[in-house]
Amino acid sequence: MLDFFDLRIKSFSLAINEFALRLVKIKTGKKSFSLQSFNEQELKPGIIKDGIIQDETAFTQAIKQVCSEVKGEKLKTKYAIVSLPEGESFSQVIQMPKMTNAELKMAVVLEAENYIPMPMDKVYFDFKVVAPIKDGIDHLDVLIVAMSQKVVDSYISCIKSAGLIPVALEIESQAIARALIKNETSDFPIILIDFNDDKPNFIIFSGKSVRFTSSASFSPEEDLVKSIASSAPLKANDLADLHAQTKTSDKLIQQIEKYADFYKSHASHEHIPNDSSIKKIILCGGRSDLKQLAQVVSEKMGIKTEIGDPFINFPKNSNGPTRLTDPLRFTTALGLELRNFSNKNLE
Numbered sequence: 001m002l003d004f005f006d007l008r009i010k011s012f013s014l015a016i017n018e019f020a021l022r023l024v025k026i027k028t029g030k031k032s033f034s035l036q037s038f039n040e041q042e043l044k045p046g047i048i049k050d051g052i053i054q055d056e057t058a059f060t061q062a063i064k065q066v067c068s069e070v071k072g073e074k075l076k077t078k079y080a081i082v083s084l085p086e087g088e089s090f091s092q093v094i095q096m097p098k099m100t101n102a103e104l105k106m107a108v109v110l111e112a113e114n115y116i117p118m119p120m121d122k123v124y125f126d127f128k129v130v131a132p133i134k135d136g137i138d139h140l141d142v143l144i145v146a147m148s149q150k151v152v153d154s155y156i157s158c159i160k161s162a163g164l165i166p167v168a169l170e171i172e173s174q175a176i177a178r179a180l181i182k183n184e185t186s187d188f189p190i191i192l193i194d195f196n197d198d199k200p201n202f203i204i205f206s207g208k209s210v211r212f213t214s215s216a217s218f219s220p221e222e223d224l225v226k227s228i229a230s231s232a233p234l235k236a237n238d239l240a241d242l243h244a245q246t247k248t249s250d251k252l253i254q255q256i257e258k259y260a261d262f263y264k265s266h267a268s269h270e271h272i273p274n275d276s277s278i279k280k281i282i283l284c285g286g287r288s289d290l291k292q293l294a295q296v297v298s299e300k301m302g303i304k305t306e307i308g309d310p311f312i313n314f315p316k317n318s319n320g321p322t323r324l325t326d327p328l329r330f331t332t333a334l335g336l337e338l339r340n341f342s343n344k345n346l347e
Helices: 056-068 101-112 149-161 172-180 224-229 239-245 249-266 291-301 327-340
Strands: 012-016 020-029 032-042 079-084 089-097 123-130 139-148 165-171 186-196 199-207 209-215 280-285 304-307
Touching: 012 172, 012 327, 020 056, 020 327, 032 056, 032 327, 056 149, 079 149, 079 172, 079 327, 089 101, 089 209, 101 123, 101 139, 123 149, 139 149, 139 209, 149 165, 165 172, 165 327, 172 186, 172 199, 172 209, 172 280, 172 327, 186 249, 199 249, 209 249, 249 291, 280 291, 280 327, 291 304
Parallel strands: 012 079, 079 165, 186 280, 280 304
Antiparallel strands: 012 020, 020 032, 089 139, 123 139, 186 199, 199 209
8 A cells, every 4th residue: 555665675565453463474485485583462442443553552562562572583673564454544446548658647637536435635645556467448547546635644643653664554455465366366246254353354356456445343242253163063963053052143145145246337447258257256264164163154145165275376385274273263364475576486
């Protein structure tokens, strides 16, 4: 989203959501990588709410702690790539006429004013051209991203107060998609659901870009994942019993159906071989290691549903997975780390 320095400098990645900080530092070798440093730190309730920092002192202290108590090698850099929560952010793919890069830089800002629900002088704004997956397109698809300056400045202030230097800031949905979508390309729409420690975030990805994001929360007594986690291990013929035990699964299914229908009716910037129906659902996050959840969603939606692989874009002969007991919790941080490495470096 916001790049401040040359990303060739040595840096680590710090993923932030309302409930936790997660840190990853990866070192690459020839056709391999190794997990050099990692850590996670829970945030006390109320420090961040709806993406806005409520207690800057406590948040700054949490950043210091997660950096000073890393597992593996001690951090030797203060440069950090940081993900920010989705709250107070906006992203959308728009169409622009074909033009030069210089012309686009001027024209896209004027066009973005028609879409971004905040005054342009109150946001940080960035964009990138989304490469088509087929030839013959007579226009440009452009992903525009904006976030409140006030919110971003508060994060930058805390990051710097913790002794770090922000290299780049990115909305978490972009990092999640980079981690979970093979080669960051899909010729059909995919819903990514990140169970972000407390509430699910929904991301729709198609072609070579995130297309839509939203979030929903469930009260403790309605939380599908908690219901499943407290149930007995799933057996081959127990789906019917599981459905009866977890009636609130309908709440999640309704959310998926709502976003899938909305996307299908608004997918005006797609250039994919198939139609705009969702063809796959990928689960990730701190709770989505529950295979039962994938089975329930797949069976109820009739759509292939799987647990995400946050190492799918890293080489297979690497030792990263063996050192993280729950790599899905680090999906966002691993997606941030992939910014450091081109596909060529990781082949």
